[in-house]
Amino acid sequence: MSEAREFKHIGQRTIRPDGFDKVTGKANYGADLSLPGMIWGAILRSPHAHANIKKLDVSRAQASPDVLAIATFEDFPSVNAAAQRNGSQRKDLMDTACNIFANQKVLYHGHAVAAIAARSQAAAIAALDLIDVDYEVLTPVLNINDAISADAPILHETMMTQGLAEPATEASNVSARMELKKGDIEAGFAAADVIVERAYDTPTVHQGYIEPHATTVVFNDNGPSMIWCPTQGHFDVRARVAQLMNLELGQIKVVASEIGGGFGGKTTVYLEPVALILSKKSGRPVKMEMSRGDVFRASGPASASQSRIKIGAKMDGTITAMQATLHYEAGAFQGSPMGPGCMTVFTPYDVENLYVEGFDVVVNKPKVAAYRAPGAPQSEFAAEMAVNELAKKIGMDPIEFRLKNAAKEGTQTIYGPKLKVVGLVACLEAAKSSPHYNAPIPENVGRGLAAGFWFNIGGQSSVIINLNPDGTGTIIEGSPDIGGSRASMQMMAAEILGVAPSSLNPIVADTEHVAYNQTTGGSRTTFATGMAVVEAAEDIVEQLKARAAAMWNVTAEQVDFTDGVAHNLSGEDQLTLAEICASAEKTGGQISGRANINARGAGPSFAVHICDIKVDKETGKTDVVRYTAIQDAGKAIHPSYVEGQFQGGAVQGIGWALNEEYVYSKDGIMENAGFLDYRIPLASDLPEIEAIIVEVPNSFHPFGVRGVGETGIIPPLAAVGTAVAEAIGQPISSLPCSPPKILKLLMAAH
């Protein structure tokens, strides 16, 4: 799509099809399914951050009449076999299994050790006391500095650093090193008039989805077992559980319930395999829920990070060199988003000389999971803070400084390829002319601005559209709806078919009723599943033309289909879509369209955010007084949901920057595992987030769509950090900018 088009439904603000059920409480979430004969599972979790399991004795629990089943790591049949084999996939599977149940060693506070099923939730929790565990407590490794020190306790005795110049010969807590470069970094710094070099760090944070993990599972020996759960990817839940339990995919059906937030955190499995083991052993349906404390302690937060950034520029504002060293905590098992962090850190800039080195580091914290644009907020926070400091040193406006160096079509990225048409310059221009940026900065307020980049992805999506005899229809898709995507699918199908969006009912089918779909994430759903919807709808249009041709006894080439009406090009005849469907019995049976695609051509998205913050210098309390989020959506299918994504990303980023952090004792015990002590922003904390949609179409999508769910969380960290720095007159290098940290900075300055 390269030229402006007029749309009938795309770009409208329709009523979301799932809205009524959600606001009236009728929608069924993860914990809402109960079945006849159902029992409850509960998990015994480690009280230690790092310990060897010397003895795990379940005999007292087994003897209890209340206990109907017990599960431990030993119940994973295929993993024990897999452990005998080599290969990265097996290693990955083994890590997943060892995260679900500790295998001889606990690696974080809250690590699951065993599970019990009993007739009630209370009985299951009470019976956990009957499991006897002897721990040999080890020194925990709680941060990057400790993990990489020479005398650090080693979490995994077989883990060798990958990616070193010479193969590693000793076990290490650093699982991988990555290096990216472009140009001549030394020459770049030699050409600079001004250089800024600073270290930054970000804390472990949680996605903060409101709905805790939950599942209800029925094991079935004679047919597919059923798993009901809130997930961003029910096909991947099926695959993961099948691997762990040594089952065929067809032996498991996963139903994605409504989901109360995911943001990347619901892209793996925790409870589902455990519940299946308990169901198999007990012969009963099993329900399990995480408490909020469990969610914090034992699901997947986002990586803490340490970054060292060095940037050089000429006095005219030309950046000559950018260098980064990035460390990411992976949690207890390898696999942080260090790679995308390295790839995104400097992508908003068209600079000749770049060098980035990244490290993936294991620590005694829960294994990290994705969180909106995984890896990018941490690295781009550091880069954007340094860019703002450099612009200030040179005396340039931060937007002008970015415009002078902005990535655009043809910019060669550090990860290799040249960018195609992208919207960073358009976002910067929109920021420059925004009411917010042109408003004077109020007294005692600091203003910050930052940019952000995320790739976006495509991938596999499958869609079926069935039309009914009255012309209404059903869109059957397999992408769990975490951000209003069902409405977008309705609108895209309606645009092609020329009918009202409300006449098409979008449903997210279980794994038996639609072909494979990749997980909802990476900002792929409106792009990729949307492409599948368009293709399925176009399939239907061809059939409608053939059916109309049959009615008129002409060829399909003699039929045009526009705005829901078939026109006989050889005469005056017209048939609406509903009329063609009504006569489908006569022309070959009912009509349905189908598409199974692996979408290519995802368009990257850039964003620019502006933040005004007031700081109480006596208490260190911060108040966001104005905030604007500007982002390139390519084409906003449903502007309200696009704005919602911008606003949601901004709010989560503000929380990351201002208050959110995992707090651990020196023994590795998480001390703030609840929303009273882990402070996410509330609606009452924030002003209206002003959202400005920029539309630079992605030529690969029929309507020009770029994903919008990821990028919005990237700029807030540095926009907020810079605003706080401006408000207190002190540089910020460590998040969150919580009141104690701000007070410390102010006291140190005086």
Added chain:
Amino acid sequence: MALVCFNASLEKHAGCAHLTVAAQNYRALLEELTQRLPQLTQEVLTPLALVIDGEIVQEPFLADFSADAELHFIEKIAAG
């Protein structure tokens, strides 16, 4: 001839920053690269996405490209 560019991590296996290839599809590219650069094995390359003239192709098995294409291998992008 298509131009294949290696990032710093892959350069260690390839022994060069870039080279030209006669291949015009992914399968031929793998065959040509692994023959010409023995340390650049299938195990190193197949987990990666292929970027063809700036377009990231996460699953490139059936991908074709032109004789003057610019190609890069990158880590597959994860979901959030």
